[in-house]
Amino acid sequence: MRPLVATVDLAALRHNYLHARQCAPGRRAFAVVKADAYGHGARRVVQALLEIADGFAVACIEEAEVVREVAPAARLLLLEGCFEPAELPRAAELGLDIAVQGEAQAEALLAAELARPLNVWLKLDSGMHRLGFDADGLRACHARLKGAAQVAELNLISHFACADERGHALTEAQLERYAEVMQLGFDNCTLANSAAVLTLPQAHMEWIRPGIMLYGATPFAELSAAALGLRPVMSLTGALIAIRQVEAGESVGYGAGWVAQRPSRIGTVSCGYADGYPRSAPAGREVVIHGRRVPLAGRVSMDMLAVDLTDLPQAQLGDAVELWGAQLPIDELAQACGTIGYELLTKVTARVPRRYID
Template sequence: MLGFDLLWSLAMRPLVATIDLSAVCHNYAVAKRCGPGREAFAVVKANAYGHGVREVVTALHDLADGFAVACLEEAAQVRAMHADARILLLEGCFEAVEVQLAQQLRLDLVVQSQQQLDAVLAAHAGPPLNIWLKLDSGMHRLGFDADGVRAAHGALRNSAQCNELNLISHFACADERGHELTEHQLACFLDMLDLDFDQRSLANSAAILTIPAAHMDWLRPGIMLYGATPFADLSVAQLGLKPVMTLSAQLIAVRHVAQGESVGYGASWVASRASVIGTVSCGYADGYPRHAPAGTPVMVNGQRVPLVGRVSMDMLTVDLTDLAQPAVGDAVELWGNQLAVDEVAQAAGTIGYELLTKVTERVPRRYLNNH
């Protein structure tokens, strides 16, 4: 009977997400060069956008000025890996008891509502926190309006619970260059600077790359860290960034299909000519978008071919008719160095953020670090 270790070594499905950690470090350095003299929170929420928070934080351990996360669970993970880093809790505390945990973890804490403000002011035990008051400058998702920021500033400035008192906001349309709301949000933020805030943060990836006036004291690089672009009209290469994740698979079947025959669930794709169809070891249970339409690009042996038929749970199919002698075992890239994740996302009617964060746990990660 085969031992488990031997069975495991023989049974690896041909699908892997290769993560280039040196590219993460390169992209963080690009953010820092965009804002000379500024500090930067590396945004590592959502398991570092699907790349592996443990590995990304370790790679940036001696490079990043701080890290930003969405929830206390993520903050605790980062603190366990980095005893001294500033860790920004972007959505603040959801329950009053969490303020004590934030104190124990020595977090930088966003305060974005009256409920959160009251919870901080009621926290008498524990060390004072670095507080980031969230201004709703026009996105209308989280945060105080201008009057609310001024009132909260007055309540916190000399309170025992507050160490630094800082200001933060978030752009809604910085990825759409020239959008009028961006100018409005910047003006709204600047209107608050008559208050004596210690630090300020406004710039996400899009603003870091294209809006120097928004850089303030702390940058917040997110999607750019992972080698995807926030812009529809500027590529990763144009921005000086490097792709981080390459999602690689193989052809696991090659078959000939006659003109008029259909491929896949629902028979939604019908061959308009005698065709060669390849089956690829990746599906929507791995994170590839089920809604990707026929024609979405896939790379086979370094050549671009179109997706055909519906994406299945564990497989997808591509048209190999124009390739010379395709064979089982041929290399497939779903996205990565040869094919930008943003191009795949655009074809599927979504964004690179979603594709990267949806790569599921059953896809093994392989880490490279060429430093």
């Protein structure tokens, strides 16, 4: 068996969920489990949170079907609503909460014959300009949906564009636009993603929507997950599958771009970009072996990468290699690659087995 595994620490996941709720006392929290729970495996993540979570949120009805199998009674929110009118009856059968993010969705809802009314989350475009009604459109839609046969609760939702950059002027503007519309009267309101859960109490409303923080990564460039009290959930661990000595002046890997400056001991690790390790990882990025950091040597290939073991003589064939996780924050690698933890987590590919520990 290929020695590469993504170990998912479910106790850490639960800790992070409870931490989110502690940040917003008395509020309820949708655990955001879209994109297969940010790459961690939605089924197992939902099972692990079932006893403690107030609800779950996903991006589409296909994801909702999976969550419903393991969470028959939980509140389950479709963050982008139904993509076509034909999904509405299924949403009602599944007992979903749905976002309504534009005119077409509102029309379809009002025209639908549903087995039961749905909890609706009217989406305000408070400044992100991706989905949602402007303030006037939202007022008009509120008037039409209030009391409609298809609607149970009428709720308000919006999303921050820059909450991860503390003090950003747009966040203040979004809060103001949201507060104005809130006065129409809603059963429930929600606004806060992880960044706002952690740093913007005025955005907490009745429901928070933490995503990335559940998985122990930070939404902020300058605040680490550990400093925020989060525990890493996924550790990606491979092994040394070959070790060789190369002379000074010899190169390693594709493109021969890494050249040994001294006689070097090179290890080959069972993880590559086809597993989700970023090919863009720059020279000098590190992995952890025996609790020690060791630099990459040369380009990441599809199934393997090389590391310089010269300063770690105790490293042996078969030794475990942590690519990210409990000993090496994913956010460090993400930042070095010009991306975010979200992207690395959701790009761990299907061929990497997930192993769950409690």
